[in-house]
Amino acid sequence: MRNVLAALTAALVLGATAGSVPSDAANASQRGSCTRHLLFCEDFERLPLGGPATLNWGVDTRNGTLTVERARRGNQVLHVHTVDNGRAFLRVDDFAAPGNRFYGRMRLRVDAFPTAPDWAHFTLVEATGTGSSEVVRPIGGQYAPTVPGIFWGVGADGGPTGDWTNWRESAPVVEDTWQCFEWKLDRTDNRVAVWIDGVANPELTATTNEHGGNDVPFILPTVNTVKIGWQLYQGGTTPGEFDLWIDDIALSTTRLGC
Numbered sequence: 001m002r003n004v005l006a007a008l009t010a011a012l013v014l015g016a017t018a019g020s021v022p023s024d025a026a027n028a029s030q031r032g033s034c035t036r037h038l039l040f041c042e043d044f045e046r047l048p049l050g051g052p053a054t055l056n057w058g059v060d061t062r063n064g065t066l067t068v069e070r071a072r073r074g075n076q077v078l079h080v081h082t083v084d085n086g087r088a089f090l091r092v093d094d095f096a097a098p099g100n101r102f103y104g105r106m107r108l109r110v111d112a113f114p115t116a117p118d119w120a121h122f123t124l125v126e127a128t129g130t131g132s133s134e135v136v137r138p139i140g141g142q143y144a145p146t147v148p149g150i151f152w153g154v155g156a157d158g159g160p161t162g163d164w165t166n167w168r169e170s171a172p173v174v175e176d177t178w179q180c181f182e183w184k185l186d187r188t189d190n191r192v193a194v195w196i197d198g199v200a201n202p203e204l205t206a207t208t209n210e211h212g213g214n215d216v217p218f219i220l221p222t223v224n225t226v227k228i229g230w231q232l233y234q235g236g237t238t239p240g241e242f243d244l245w246i247d248d249i250a251l252s253t254t255r256l257g258c
């Protein structure tokens with residue numbers, strides 16, 4: 001309802017002042033991706049530049065900052081900055097998906113991923129809730145010195161399956177490039193699935209009995225909180241600071257595509 005009201009308000013404002021709105025502002029309003037009713041949507045187009053000032057989501061940081069910035073062609077994005085093993089997340093509270101089944105989507109550019117310490121582990125999307133203590137991490141990854149390389153992997157922590165990141169060599173990270181990430185969480189078979197730039201990667205999947213943790217069932221929580229941003233868990237990182245830019249975040253009952 002919040003998004004519907006925001007869209008209605010924006011439409012009314014545009015309609016009332018169409019003759020006097022500068023073309024840049026009108027274009028910015030049309031360019032945003034939050035044009036229909038979704039469980040959650042943030043394209044950063046209607047936020048003031050600088051530190052976040054919105055009632056639609058919260059901020060969870062430690063040694064990190066979130067800043068709304070203007071990117072190319074006036075598009076507004078969220079700049080996530082952290083130092084060493086800090087964190088900076090946009091937090092969606094009071095989330096609820098019908099049947100506890102939902103899709104997520106975001107566009108993402110990461111300046112540089114960690115190459116130290118060995119097994120440096122990072123999370124970009126985390127979902128938590130009730131009924132299961134699993135902290136579900138559909139989008140995250142790890143530096144694997146044995147390959148070597150840095151790879152995406154579905155993971156979890158805090159629950160019976162333990163602390164695991166099922167990184168896959170089929171999903172190497174790409175630095176300094178805008179990519180589209182989609183994920184699905186489905187309570188039906190406790191499935192987590194991931195698409196990168198619209199292409200499914202079946203290896204980036206977890207289900208009740210197929211996951212990277214202890215040999216016990218993986219049970220998704222009834223999700224009420226989704227965090228999107230960056231956290232790295234070990235100190236003494238290379239590089240010493242991390243910068244990424246996120247845009248077009250959406251949580252939806254159906255897959256949105258890129």
Ligand SMILES: [Ca+2]
Pocket residue numbers: 032043044045075076077247248
């Ligand atoms: Ca935007």
